Amino acid sequence: MIDKVIQIAKEAGAIVREGFGQNFMIETKGSLTNLVTEYDKKSEKEIINYIKKEFSSHSVLAEESGNHKSGSEYLWVIDPLDGTTNFAHGLPIFSVSIGVQKIGQTICGVVYDVMRDALYSAELGGGAFCNGRKLHVNHNSDIRKSVLVTGFPYNISENPDHAFEHFIAFLKNARAVRRLGSAAIDFCYTAEGVFDGFWEVFLHPWDMCAGKLLVEEAGGIVTDFNGNEINIFSKQILATNRLIHNEMISILNEKY
Numbered sequence: 001m002i003d004k005v006i007q008i009a010k011e012a013g014a015i016v017r018e019g020f021g022q023n024f025m026i027e028t029k030g031s032l033t034n035l036v037t038e039y040d041k042k043s044e045k046e047i048i049n050y051i052k053k054e055f056s057s058h059s060v061l062a063e064e065s066g067n068h069k070s071g072s073e074y075l076w077v078i079d080p081l082d083g084t085t086n087f088a089h090g091l092p093i094f095s096v097s098i099g100v101q102k103i104g105q106t107i108c109g110v111v112y113d114v115m116r117d118a119l120y121s122a123e124l125g126g127g128a129f130c131n132g133r134k135l136h137v138n139h140n141s142d143i144r145k146s147v148l149v150t151g152f153p154y155n156i157s158e159n160p161d162h163a164f165e166h167f168i169a170f171l172k173n174a175r176a177v178r179r180l181g182s183a184a185i186d187f188c189y190t191a192e193g194v195f196d197g198f199w200e201v202f203l204h205p206w207d208m209c210a211g212k213l214l215v216e217e218a219g220g221i222v223t224d225f226n227g228n229e230i231n232i233f234s235k236q237i238l239a240t241n242r243l244i245h246n247e248m249i250s251i252l253n254e255k256y
Helices: 002-019 038-054 084-088 160-173 183-191 205-217 245-252
Strands: 026-028 035-037 059-062 066-068 074-082 095-102 105-113 118-123 127-130 147-150 176-178 197-201 221-223 236-240
Touching: 002 038, 002 074, 002 095, 002 105, 002 118, 035 038, 035 084, 038 059, 038 074, 038 095, 059 205, 074 084, 074 183, 074 205, 095 183, 095 205, 105 183, 105 205, 118 183, 118 205, 127 205, 147 160, 147 183, 160 176, 160 197, 160 245, 183 197, 183 205, 183 236, 197 245, 205 221, 205 236, 221 245, 236 245
Parallel strands: 059 074, 147 176, 147 197
Antiparallel strands: 026 035, 059 066, 074 095, 095 105, 105 118, 118 127, 197 236, 221 236
16 A cells, blocks of 8 residues: 555645746635645545545545545545745745654655655554655754754734743753754654754644654654644654653743
């Protein structure tokens, strides 16, 4: 199955790449900060049509078209263009993310970092890879030497879950904090050892299904802000190399 997930992720990525920098329609979903383009929709249509052809009995949960339930034990969780705001504004940091679950457990995940042509893939128990190169989280245990990454939810003006305070706290404690605008890529770079840790709130299942597996298969850990196990519907995400995990939890639980 992983080979077919890789195949369709690359095909969807080719559609997105073709649209990058072109004139296209941009719509908003509920707020001026939540964008969708015709290429989000084209990419998603390509993926869903492929699933219908190759795995017609499987269920789908997709960002733009929602639930396509079939009663199957298999569920494809799809973000056809993660980083739409970047894409719409000409910033070449965005991805296609596809995770496949069996009875609620993610068994494979693929994130295609489109403009870098970097294909991240993982199977449950089989390790994590980028273009065939095996990945492992880094070995840094000092948060003062860490480069962290985060993102902000669309309702950031409401400061959900002390997002501003957490950002400032990590700026004070880490070497640097980055914000790329694609949660799926944030997971991948954590799995690859580029980042030591990634935290965010109010992600959606399609933002994290594939990425969570990639981090775990690369030797990292993904929990909520208290260290508890999470699933793809959880609203607090902390992904690290394990070695700075407890220290990040302590900072996230400071009183504000």
